[in-house]
Amino acid sequence: xxxxxxxxxxxxxxxxxxxxxxxxxxxxxxxxxxxxxxxxxxxxxxxxxxxxxxxxxxxxxxxxxxxxxxxxxxxxxxxxxxxxxxxxxxxxxxxxxxxxxxxxxxxxxxxxxxxxxxxxxxxxxxxxxxxxxxxxxxxxxxxxxxxxxxxxxxxxxxxxxxxxxxxxxxxxxxxxxxxxxxxxxxxxxxxxxxxxxxxxxxxxxxxxxxxxxxxxxxxxxxxxxxxxxxxxxxxxxxxxxxxxxxxxxxxxxxxxxxxxxxxxxxxxxxxxxxxxxxxxxxxxxxxxxxxxxxxxxxxxxxxxxxxxxxxxxxxxxxxxxxxxxxxxxxxxxxxxxxxxxxxxxxxxxxxxxxxxxxxxxxxxxxxxxxxxxxxxxxxxxxxxxxxxxxxxxxxxxxxxxxxxxxxxxxxxxxxxxxx
Amino acid sequence: xxxxxxxxxxxxxxxxxxxxxxxxxxxxxxxxxxxxxxxxxxxxxxxxxxxxxxxxxxxxxxxxxxxxxxxxxxxxxxxxxxxxxxxxxxxxxxxxxxxxxxxxxxxxxxxxxxxxxxxxxxxxxxxxxxxxxxxxxxxxxxxxxxxxxxxxxxxxxxxxxxxxxxxxxxxxxxxxxxxxxxxxxxxxxxxxxxxxxxxxxxxxxxxxxxxxxxxxxxxxxxxxxxxxxxxxxxxxxxxxxxxxxxxxxxxxxxxxxxxxxxxxxxxxxxxxxxxxxxxxxxxxxxxxxxxxxxxxxxxxxxxxxxxxxxxxxxxxxxxxxxxxxxxxxxxxxxxxxxxxxxxxxxxxxxxxxxxxxxxxxxxxxxxxxxxxxxxxxxxxxxxxxxxxxxxxxxxxxxxxxxxxxxxxxxxxxxxxxxxxxxxxxxxxxxxxxxxxxxxxxxxxxxxxxxxxxxxxxxxxxxxxxxxxxxxxxxxxxxxxxxxx
Numbered sequence: 029x030x031x032x033x034x035x036x037x038x039x040x041x042x043x044x045x046x047x048x049x050x051x052x053x054x055x056x057x058x059x060x061x062x063x064x065x066x067x068x069x070x071x072x073x074x075x076x077x078x079x080x081x082x083x084x085x086x087x088x089x090x091x092x093x094x095x096x097x098x099x100x101x102x103x104x105x106x107x108x109x110x111x112x113x114x115x116x117x118x119x120x121x122x123x124x125x126x127x128x129x130x131x132x133x134x135x136x137x138x139x140x141x142x143x144x145x146x147x148x149x150x151x152x153x154x155x156x157x158x159x160x161x162x163x164x165x166x167x168x169x170x171x172x173x174x175x176x177x178x179x180x181x182x183x184x185x186x187x188x189x190x191x192x193x194x195x196x197x198x199x200x201x202x203x204x205x206x207x208x209x210x211x212x213x214x215x216x217x218x219x220x221x222x223x224x225x226x227x228x229x230x231x232x233x234x235x236x237x238x239x240x241x242x243x244x245x246x247x248x249x250x251x252x253x254x255x256x257x258x259x260x261x262x263x264x265x266x267x268x269x270x271x272x273x274x275x276x277x278x279x280x281x282x283x284x285x286x287x288x289x290x291x292x293x294x295x296x297x298x299x300x301x302x303x304x305x306x307x308x309x310x311x312x313x314x315x316x317x318x319x320x321x322x323x324x325x326x327x328x329x330x331x332x333x334x335x336x337x338x339x340x341x342x343x344x345x346x347x348x349x350x351x352x353x354x355x356x357x358x359x360x361x362x363x364x365x366x367x368x369x370x371x372x373x374x375x376x377x378x379x380x381x382x383x384x385x386x387x388x389x390x391x392x393x394x395x396x397x398x399x400x401x402x403x404x405x406x407x408x409x410x411x412x413x414x415x416x417x418x419x420x421x422x423x424x425x426x427x428x429x430x431x432x433x434x435x436x437x438x439x440x441x442x443x444x445x446x447x
Numbered sequence: 448x449x450x451x452x453x454x455x456x457x458x459x460x461x462x463x464x465x466x467x468x469x470x471x472x473x474x475x476x477x478x479x480x481x482x483x484x485x486x487x488x489x490x491x492x493x494x495x496x497x498x499x500x501x502x503x504x505x506x507x508x509x510x511x512x513x514x515x516x517x518x519x520x521x522x523x524x525x526x527x528x529x530x531x532x533x534x535x536x537x538x539x540x541x542x543x544x545x546x547x548x549x550x551x552x553x554x555x556x557x558x559x560x561x562x563x564x565x566x567x568x569x570x571x572x573x574x575x576x577x578x579x580x581x582x583x584x585x586x587x588x589x590x591x592x593x594x595x596x597x598x599x600x601x602x603x604x605x606x607x608x609x610x611x612x613x614x615x616x617x618x619x620x621x622x623x624x625x626x627x628x629x630x631x632x633x634x635x636x637x638x639x640x641x642x643x644x645x646x647x648x649x650x651x652x653x654x655x656x657x658x659x660x661x662x663x664x665x666x667x668x669x670x671x672x673x674x675x676x677x678x679x680x681x682x683x684x685x686x687x688x689x690x691x692x693x694x695x696x697x698x699x700x701x702x703x704x705x706x707x708x709x710x711x712x713x714x715x716x717x718x719x720x721x722x723x724x725x726x727x728x729x730x731x732x733x734x735x736x737x738x739x740x741x742x743x744x745x746x747x748x749x750x751x752x753x754x755x756x757x758x759x760x761x762x763x764x765x766x767x768x769x770x771x772x773x774x775x776x777x778x779x780x781x782x783x784x785x786x787x788x789x790x791x792x793x794x795x796x797x798x799x800x801x802x803x804x805x806x807x808x809x810x811x812x813x814x815x816x817x818x819x820x821x822x823x824x825x826x827x828x829x830x831x832x833x834x835x836x837x838x839x840x841x842x843x844x845x846x847x848x849x850x851x852x853x854x855x856x857x858x859x860x861x862x863x864x865x866x867x868x869x870x871x872x873x874x875x876x877x878x879x880x881x882x883x884x885x886x887x888x889x890x891x892x893x894x895x896x897x898x899x900x901x902x903x904x905x906x907x908x909x910x911x912x913x914x915x916x917x918x919x920x921x922x923x924x925x926x927x928x929x930x931x
Contacts, residue, residue, distance in 0.1 A: 124685055124793040125822070147691055168633070179633075181641055182609050189884070197884035198877070203789045205606065205821045205861040207595045207645050208869075208876055209903065210885040214608070214641025223637075235691030258550065262573075264665035266729050291733035298730070335630035337550040367632045397631040415635050421624045425636045427891040431910075432884075444636045 032063070035084065042076045043068050047114065055109055057089055058102035058442075059406050065091075065109040071188060071196055071227045074110065078225065079194030081108055081437060088192065089439050090221040092133060092163030095156040098403050099167055100220055101414050104441035110225055112162050118142055119228065120202070126233045127185065127202050132162025132226045148233040151177035162226040168218030172269030172284060175365040177234065180217055186230035187213040189223070192437040196227070204232045215428070221439040222447055223432040237286035240268070241296045242317040244282035244310060245303035250274075250343035256281040256306040257339060257364040265298045270365030273320045274343060276357040281364060282312060282320060326359055326372030328381050328404045332388060334397035336367040342392070346371055349387050355380050370402065378408055385412045393417065415444040448510050450489065457492050457534075460502045465540070467491035476535050479520040479527040480582075483838070484867050488515070488529035495540045497557075497615060497623070497654035504652065505621025507534055513900045516652045518559060518590030521582040523785055524866030526594060526647045530900060536652065538589050544568055545655065551630045552660045553612065558589025558653050562596075565658060574660040577604040580862070581770045592653055595645030597862035599696045599769065600726075602820035604661065606862070608644040615655035616643065619893035629657040642888055647864050648899040650892040664728035667695070668738040669756040671765050672745040673719035677701055677815070679748045680721040681795045684819045686744040687725070688792065692737050696726040697820035698769050703779070704814040704827070711775035714768035717752045723819065724765050772816040773827065780812070780829035782838070786845040787863035788852035792822040801851045802826055809844045811837075823861035824852065850875060865903045873905055883908060 039048045047067040055065050068074045081088050086107035091097065094111075112133030119129040123146035130139065136159050140149055153171035154164055163169075165187075170179045177183065186200030189212065199212035216226055247253045253272055260270050260283050269284035283303070285295045300309045312320075334342050343360065346369075350358060355376055362369035371388075373381055381404075389399045393416045401414045418425065422445045429447040432438075441447075448456070450468075457466045467473060468490050477485040489512075494500045507514045514534045517527035529535045541557035544564070548554065549572050554565060562583040565576035579598035580586055586596070592614070596607045604610075613629030627640030643650050674680040680699050687694060700708065705716045716722060725741055727734050745753055756762035776783040790798050799815065802824075806813040814827040826848050830841035849859055849872060859869050859876050873882060882904055889896070890910030901907060 122791060122793060124689065125791040126688065127791070168638075178605070178609060181638055182605065191884065195880050195884060197881045199881065199885060201858050201876075202856055203791055203822055203858050203861070205597055205601065205789050205818070205823045206858040207862055207864055208859040209865065209873065209882070210888050211595075211608070211642055211645055212885060212888070214638045215888065217638050217641065219637055235693065238691075261552070262549075262662065264662055264730060266664075266733075287730070287733050288736055290736040291730060294732035295730055331633070333628060333631045333633045335551045363632075367630070396629060398628070398633065398635050400635055418636050419625050419634065421626050421636060421639055423622075424618070424624055424626070424639055424891065428637055428639070428888065431887040431891045 036064070038080055039064060039066050039077070042080065043073050051109065057097050057106055058100070058409070060103050060106045062089065062106045062109050064107070065111055067111045067114045069114045071190065074190045074225050074227050075194045075196050077110060078190050078192055082193045082435065085435070085437070087437050087440055088225070090162070090166065090225045092160030092166070093135060093158040095159045096163055096167045096169065099414070100442035101409055102406060102441065103439055112160060115227065121146070123148060127204065127230060128233055129186070129202055129228065129230045130161050131228050133160050135160050136164060143233055144236060147236045149236045150231050151183060151234045152180055161229055165217050165226055165229055166219060166221050172271050172363060174363060175270055176266070176268045181214050183231050184213040184217060184229055185232050187216055187226060188228040189216055189225065190227050191224040192433050192435060200230065202230050220443050222429060222443045224438060238288045239292040240284065240286045241292055242282050242284050242312040243296055243299045243303065244280045244312050246307045247279045247281055248307065250340035252306045253279065253281050253343065253364065254337070254340040256303055258337065259302045260299060261336065261365050263298065263302055265295055265302070267299065267365070270363070271320070272339070272360070272362040272364040272369070274360040280320065281306070282317065284317070320361070326374045326403070328373040328376065328408065329402040330371045330373070330385060330388065331400050331402050332369045332371065332392055332397060334367050334369070334392055334395065336365060338367070338395070339364055339369070342369050345388065345391050349384055353380055353383060355384060378411070381408055382411045389416050418444050453510070453512070454490065456506055457490060457503065460506070461492055461494055461499050465493040465495070467493070476517070476529060476537065479517065479525060480523045481525040481528070481866070481868055484525045484528050486529045486531055488535040489532050491535045491537055493537050493540050497617070500536065500652055500654050501617045501621055501623055503534070503536055504617050504619065507897060508619060508621045511895070511897070513897050515899050516589070516593070516648045518587030518593070519561065519585050521586040522590060522594060522864065522866065523787065524860065524864040524868040526864050526866035526899070526902060527590070528867045538587065541654070548630065549574065549660070553630050553657055554660055555655060555657050556588050558587060558592070558656060560588050562586050562588060562591055569660055573663045575663055576610065576658055577661045578607045578610055581773065588656055588658070589653055592644055592656060593646065593648045594862070594864045597818070597823065599698055599818060602697065602818070603693050603695045608641065610659045611640065611644050611656060612659050613657035614640060614643065614653040616651045616653050618651045619895065619898040627657070647866060647903055649889060649902055651898055666731040666734040667726065667728040667762070668734055669724065669726045669762045669765055670742070671754045672723045672725065672750040673717040673752040674721045674723070674748065674750055676720035677799050678796060679750070680723050681799070681819070683723060683745050683748040683750065684792070684795070686748060687741055688820070690740055690744065692727070692740065694725050694741070694820060695728045696724065698724045699815070699817055699819040700769065700772060701815040703812060704772050704816045707775040707779045707814065708768050708771055710778035712767055712771045714764050716768060719751055724769050776814065776827050776829065780831070782830050782832045784828040784830065784841045784845045786824070786826045786828060786848050787860050788824050788826070788849045788857060789861040790822045790824065790852050790855045790857035792820070794855040794857070795819070795822065798824070798851055798855050802848055805844055805847050805851070809840055811841060811844055813844070821861070822857065846872065867902055870903055870905045873903070
């Protein structure tokens with residue numbers, strides 16, 4: 029290992045002197061502070077940086093908008109943050125092909141603005157603002173629209189990655205239909221920077237809907253919420269999203285409908301008809317629909333993945349545990365159509381929160397679901413880990429990690445199974 | 448192990464009737480849908496349960512014997528081509544539908560279940576399974592998974608990979624693992640299922656597959672529009688997509704294809720240079736309005752005739768015409784080679800022009816039938832095997848067509864796979880580094896390269912020395928492959 033001064037010079041030589049920064053406290057990842065933040069401007073520069081990192085044995089964490097650095101367990105070590113901030117170019121957008129090729133650091137908002145001039149969109153709507161497309165892929169973030177369009181794995185059609193040893197590899201391409209070679213785009217989706225740096229990504233786009241409306245039913249108990257969600261899911265209304273907001277006072281099952289101008293009224297009417305047997309139905313203003321959105325404020329956000337027909341059981345298990353443990357009423361939202369429930373806890377004692385997470389894992393992992401922490405204080409993660417135990421595929425996860433990153437230099441320790 | 452010993456061991460697992468070892472019977476399995484490659488396997492084994500598969504694969508692993516999985520054998524890229532001195536594991540006896548879970552919109556099936564049976568099983572509940580390859584009345588779900596099969600309706604609904612939600616997999620070392628959440632979303636860890644689907648049998652064998660079921664749409668409208676040539680038809684396709692309409696399907700056939708189809712199934716197609724079959728589905732009000740727009744767009748592009756399907760029978764007739772296209776080629780040519788390439792939709796006119804030029808230069812006829820909505824071409828190169836050298840010429844022409852697809856920003860294959868057929872072309876699309884990194888995945892799943900060896904990649908790579916049942920790979924010993 030060379031001196032820090034020598035390393036600084038090497039880094040500067042690769043990315044230019046203005047693009048090497050000494051890390052500050054703000055750059056710490058779950059309490060671990062790196063030495064440098066570097067901002068490469070091209071795939072070649074990423075590759076050169078990674079070769080240097082491999083040679084010097086540096087641990088690397090990729091970073092996009094930095095909106096999701098709190099996901100995952102603390103890294104075992106961290107020397108270098110490779111930021112894609114400067115890699116923010118739209119490489120190709122062919123409206124007639126409904127595809128776009130992007131450098132990983134393009135922010136989702138900027139992309140949406142760019143393609144909206146062609147009445148198109150990337151059909152993903154994660155809650156965090158300022159996220160880059162690379163970060164969305166790496167963390168597999170999703171939002172309400174996943175009910176209709178799937179998650180980012182269903183939209184990504186090509187990728188360029190740089191491994192820790194500097195190898196640059198691409199997979200997929202810029203056509204929607206393509207089965208040549210292994211689908212590394214999907215392997216890297218949700219890999220949280222543990223396999224390599226995502227340098228570019230290609231996506232399929234969708235037409236922007238002409239009209240949209242959110243219809244919601246007020247429910248009073250878990251069974252109703254589940255029944256209302258099931259009514260929409262099994263109908264022919266082709267909803268875009270089926271969202272749950274289960275607060276202490278307000279409990280809504282909201283359905284986002286999108287269509288052409290001439291089709292939206294009929295859709296809204298059908299959805300309202302289906303929902304009204306479960307409570308009072310109203311159309312939400314855009315403002316109200318947005319406000320219901322995500323869980324950004326709670327200190328602890330837990331994600332439960334369970335079969336959609338277990339929605340009531342999920343809610344009952346959460347509410348039951350909260351009551352037994354004397355915790356405050358949590359904020360609960362979820363993608364009810366796809367079986368994702370998010371539970372937000374605030375101002376709980378660590379014992380209370382840890383016991384709660386453990387109890388949820390006890391119930392839902394055993395039933396084939398998963399319970400992971402989306403956000404939590406470090407001390408809580410140290411007790412219960414971000415991840416549950418996964419399944420019998422854990423060995424395979426480890427072998428994939430070993431093959432792609434044999435030196436363990438990519439975000440070591442942050443992923444499932446300590447990978 | 449001696450062959451006779453291996454036969455005895457296999458019979459111990461699946462019974463005597465589940466092992467085929469007589470030369471004449473083995474010949475039944477010497478090829479799949481790609482008939483110009485033939486290899487007679489050492490043995491064929493027909494497991495009936497996941498446990499059988501697990502024990503067969505474990506035995507292969509312990510003995511260092513390569514194996515190839517086969518479903519219904521309809522694949523068109525030689526993905527199920529046996530390997531010499533290898534075992535062919537035929538999954539056609541594993542045909543049980545294990546669980547139907549309508550509330551969660553899931554169905555769990557064994558790999559040998561035929562694609563069409565899935566939709567039939569849940570039709571009464573108002574559900575269906577969306578991926579519909581033209582082979583769907585024969586091809587198996589396990590084979591569809593291995594190839595990431597497409598179909599005519601994937602423009603709107605996606606491919607097999609978007610509809611497989613979980614799988615029980617026998618890994619090449621004989622261990623069993625479960626990947627993908629199945630009924631629950633977002634299983635933590637790498638998207639191993641996403642990597643496994645479409646891996647052409649090189650990462651293991653799926654023995655239990657969880658599929659997503661789709662609700663039958665409220666309304667379906669189908670039309671057939673005739674044009675003077677492919678330019679007009681192509682213009683209509685661009686117009687429809689440009690309007691922001693995503694039809695359930697847009698299929699194109701050229702004159703030569705129609706001639707063959709007419710001779711084979713007599714659907715009474717119009718006399719035209721090209722036809723489109725366009726289908727819209729979804730909520731009634733939405734479909735009605737968009738269907739009106741589609742009709743206008745076809746007229747604007749000077750459609751010479753438009754037929755709107757009045758009922759399910761007429762709709763079925765349009766689809767019968769389209770789905771019969773490959774098989775119908777036998778009516779106008781002794782032999783034909785099915786190519787599968789993809790291009791960005793906007794490159795369609797340029798690539799069709801190039802195909803026609805190439806056909807002229809080679810003096811061979813090429814019929815074009817394709818999924819126009821997603822740019823997936825199926826040029827059918829017609830030739831006569833009895834004419835000296837014509838088969839080679841046809842294969843060369845088919846190769847040039849797929850290179851043209853690459854030059855125009857496309858891909859070697861949209862849905863048929865690389866298999867044996869196209870591995871030699873992989874370096875035209877991917878660099879050595881690209882392929883080496885892909886093969887890291889192979890090394891994680893199958894370090895000894897026992898599962899369907901020699902497919903997809905032109906140069907197999909070994910995965911480094913590891914403690915295992917044998918020290919040196921036979922291919923390495925023979926100097927065939929290099930250490931990786």
